[in-house]
Amino acid sequence: MIAIKITPAVFEYDVQSLVQAFYPGQDFQVNKEDASASKTIQVFFRDNEITAEISAKGLEFLKAQKKISVDCQDEAQRRIVKNELKKVLYELFVKDTGKELPWGNLTGIRPAKIPALMMEEGKTEEEIRLFMKEEYLISEEKLNLAMQVANKERQLLQNMDYKNGYSLYVGIPFCPTTCLYCSFTSFPVQRYREKIDDYVSAVIKEMEFLGEQLKGRELNTVYIGGGTPTTLEPEHLKRLIEALKSNFDFTTVREFTVEAGRPDSITEEKLMVLKECGVDRISINPQTMNEETLKIIGRKHTVEQVKDAFKMARKAGFDNVNMDFILGLPEETEEMIRYSFEEAAKLQPESLTVHSLALKRASRMSMNYGKYQDLKMENDSDLMKIAASYAEGLQMEPYYLYRQKNMAGNQENIGYAIPGKECLYNILMMGDYQDVWAVGAGAVTKLLSENRLEGKRIDTLKNVDLYIERIDEMIERKAEFFRGL
Numbered sequence: 001m002i003a004i005k006i007t008p009a010v011f012e013y014d015v016q017s018l019v020q021a022f023y024p025g026q027d028f029q030v031n032k033e034d035a036s037a038s039k040t041i042q043v044f045f046r047d048n049e050i051t052a053e054i055s056a057k058g059l060e061f062l063k064a065q066k067k068i069s070v071d072c073q074d075e076a077q078r079r080i081v082k083n084e085l086k087k088v089l090y091e092l093f094v095k096d097t098g099k100e101l102p103w104g105n106l107t108g109i110r111p112a113k114i115p116a117l118m119m120e121e122g123k124t125e126e127e128i129r130l131f132m133k134e135e136y137l138i139s140e141e142k143l144n145l146a147m148q149v150a151n152k153e154r155q156l157l158q159n160m161d162y163k164n165g166y167s168l169y170v171g172i173p174f175c176p177t178t179c180l181y182c183s184f185t186s187f188p189v190q191r192y193r194e195k196i197d198d199y200v201s202a203v204i205k206e207m208e209f210l211g212e213q214l215k216g217r218e219l220n221t222v223y224i225g226g227g228t229p230t231t232l233e234p235e236h237l238k239r240l241i242e243a244l245k246s247n248f249d250f251t252t253v254r255e256f257t258v259e260a261g262r263p264d265s266i267t268e269e270k271l272m273v274l275k276e277c278g279v280d281r282i283s284i285n286p287q288t289m290n291e292e293t294l295k296i297i298g299r300k301h302t303v304e305q306v307k308d309a310f311k312m313a314r315k316a317g318f319d320n321v322n323m324d325f326i327l328g329l330p331e332e333t334e335e336m337i338r339y340s341f342e343e344a345a346k347l348q349p350e351s352l353t354v355h356s357l358a359l360k361r362a363s364r365m366s367m368n369y370g371k372y373q374d375l376k377m378e379n380d381s382d383l384m385k386i387a388a389s390y391a392e393g394l395q396m397e398p399y400y401l402y403r404q405k406n407m408a409g410n411q412e413n414i415g416y417a418i419p420g421k422e423c424l425y426n427i428l429m430m431g432d433y434q435d436v437w438a439v440g441a442g443a444v445t446k447l448l449s450e451n452r453l454e455g456k457r458i459d460t461l462k463n464v465d466l467y468i469e470r471i472d473e474m475i476e477r478k479a480e481f482f483r484g485l
Helices: 009-022 075-097 113-120 125-136 140-157 189-213 234-247 268-276 291-297 303-316 334-347 381-393 424-430 464-469 471-483
Strands: 002-007 028-030 039-046 049-056 062-067 165-172 218-226 255-261 281-284 321-327 351-356 397-402 413-417 435-439 444-447 456-459
Touching: 002 009, 009 028, 009 039, 009 075, 039 075, 049 075, 062 075, 075 125, 113 125, 113 140, 125 140, 140 397, 140 424, 165 189, 165 234, 165 424, 189 234, 189 435, 189 464, 189 471, 218 234, 218 424, 234 268, 255 268, 255 424, 268 303, 281 303, 303 321, 303 334, 321 334, 321 381, 334 381, 351 381, 381 397, 381 413, 397 424, 456 471, 464 471
Parallel strands: 002 028, 002 039, 165 218, 165 435, 218 255, 255 281, 281 321, 321 351
Antiparallel strands: 039 049, 049 062, 351 413, 397 413, 435 444, 444 456
């Protein structure tokens, strides 16, 4: 147990993120007394001085201090304090652990966003690189990746009026089973079969309101995600998409994606419905091509079903298919990871999304940690390079990336695609380039401020039953925004 003391508490998130990155798998408590703690980390900012201390039973006491000339009364000043505080902490944690992090002290989830914003401001590449190294202590390898992605985003969006347009997300929170590592809100489809029709009706009602409010604005991308949208029956998929097209102007839509996701939810009939309704990009997500791992993580499909689903997608006419993989899954070795990508390469997908396992507290694995703590779950830069080499062999380039807390090996999630087959929605949403309106249970609308920093979020209830029952309230949450314009 690590005891963390933070003053002021406004910096709590960033301190926690760094602690979790340097001391993965260890429990911690914030601003609580705990006599059983094996290590205590104290962070203070007062009188324009940052003080960070580490004390541990039987180990040398470590301390670092730094005087700065700003306080944290306003947002701009607070950001400066936060970054200086993270540098001090990073220096201390490197001394304590003897290791450095590939992403340095960067705790934000959008590493490419910082250089992208600086490019918009007219900064040179040299200025951006110097800033990233001095401010975030980032490794050369990860800096090169962030710069490459930022440049790719800029190239892909140069002919799109994304600032005046918007994207649309539709959430389908049903899955065949819940994976061991998953913290997304999802509901077992078998238990909710009788309520799916009511759920689709509620989503359509929300669509009808939103479509009316957004008339005259240009819709750029549409993404139906989850959960697993293809757990819906063909008739529900058709009804949902037809309602989408009757309530929103699709003449300006550049990309229409549906997460086919789990191979055991895919049928030829469903794929034909998606194709006939104008869906032009799907994702089939095995996460691994090793049967042993699939059983451990609670997936009920086989590797053969992945291959069959992919062949069905090609037969249905899809020429833009993504595959998701996760590095750091339980008991996966380097050889197993290579095997997964070798099998994927045989299928020739247009894009690969490579995730680093990030254990969230709401996942079954985290909530039952004692049961799974002996499982080996590792990731590092070398394993990420294996994925990158297979993507390169498929003529793919990195085009978007993001990070989460508790990522295995302090790595990243990254999308690779053949040029021309990138997912624009991923770029627009993860890069905070435009408003993303969302409908469905647990769906979060993100509305940006002018500087692409903190904007407004409008959420919906995660529970399917409550979402259906209180759909008028979900609509009212959006109506409040439009009344305030």
